[in-house]
Amino acid sequence: MATGQHWTDREIALTVADYMKMLTLELAGQSYNKTAHRRALLEQLDGRSKGAVELKHQNISAVLRDLNCFWIPGYKPRGNYQEALAHYLEAWINTHPEFDRASQFAVEQPAFMPSGIELSKLLVDAPTPSNEVKETHPTYAVKRSPSKRDYVAQEARNSALGAAGELLVMEYEEFRLRSAGKKALADRIEHVSQSQGDGLGYDILSYEISGKERFLEVKTTAFAKETPFYASRNEVSFSEEFQEQFHLYRLFEFRKSPKLFSLPGAIGNHCSMDPVSFICKLR
Template identity: 75%
Template sequence: MARADHWSDTEIALTVADYMKMFTLELAGQRYNKSAHRRALLKLLNGRSDAAVELKHQNISAVLRDLNCFWIPGYKPRSNYQEALATYVEDWINSHSDFDRVSQAAVKQPAFVPTGVEFSTLLVETPKPSTTIQEEHPPYSPNRAASKRDYVAQEARNSALGSAGELLILEYEEYRLRSAGERTLANRIEHVAQSKGDGLGYDILSFETSGQERFIEVKTTAFAKETPFYASRNEVSFSADFQDQFHIYRLFEFRKSPKLFSLAGAISDHCQMDPVNFICRLR
């Protein structure tokens, strides 16, 4: 007889604790072995399969995403989790002050342009859109201390990381055009965020091989491919006005092994955009 899918409180607590231990090591830049962790965890669970643990790990990643935290690369967020799991994750975060310290250190760490990047393999496939029409439940709404953290926003404010990402893309665009035999166009690439200011709606002026202008907004993260990013009202508006020329270049896992995917056209065509703050002026 097939066993029930219900996870006991003990199983959930053990799985969350093990995932978060791995994740803390990930944030600290220390090595760990996912397979070894999984084998040790399976011995403590009630006959769970590798696939079941993998799914639970993906559910934990989704909880962390909804808490505006990062997650372990390779465990792509899967949203059909129970609120009990979210509560365990949030309680774990709130009871482990080391997690906040290592997260803060990770998102604020200075960054530099990496050397030895193989530009021929930098560009990878864009994440496939979710086939889920509607979530099985509304996104988890935390109401305790974990909800006050927004590590994604804090990383977005890391100017050193953002600048390093832009400089890497300048090198990549020069490589792309020179490889296509367009040396003259490559020489015309402009880092407009530096030359004209940060507020035009894009960071880099590059070109198609046809000579048409390509407007590139660079978004850089040290974390997973699916990590959300912030876009300004100006960037969203500009992307809609110049859909045929606008590209989001999303750099991810920047500190370890940077990779890139591109979103061409209006940002709203690719992303679910949630308003996160408002400026309020007295009437």
């Protein structure tokens, strides 16, 4: 079969099953070999290329994103997926309760301030905006409502993870300012969510090199760089009112190898936001 032809039901089912086996291991904190999995999968498909399988993996990540589940880091979500893919993926989830158990385990795990982080390498570029066209499937409805859980929301409620992320950002900001020779400013950084409460619209008061105040809201995930996050109405409003000083600091892959990117200005400038839940998906 030529790689440009339509994926058969058999190929979709095989690819979904293999991806979800890897993801379940990922959620459980167990090791696996992506290359070995891909090699074994390719032997079962009808002449598909590595690139075609990579794209299908990205499509699966996009379906999982749309179900508010996590996905395998490195397989950036890519939309325009077949409706059949969403059906097969949901059917797999409904018949494999171990995935829900692994997801539940992953979001409830405590987290602590990591040690030995090379702070000079913590900051990375933010994800580039996606140009994908979002497909809608008016006849497709999620059918796993009895067991469906919003794992992104549950992780957002993991207070230990959030607190650990804020402490790492405090350490990073002190490093950033001290490295610029601004020890006096570094000494003035305040963890306002702890000292004044968490209703201010930001977590940490830091400073620019010039001495101008920098308001930091920290969002932490143990998962992929593009994982959606929740913002409160107050955080969104504050980011709009103080656009020139507000930064959303997004920590990702926190438990394995923490990295950080910054989204300056209003949160809505970088994300599409659900008007009811305020879940933010990077554009």
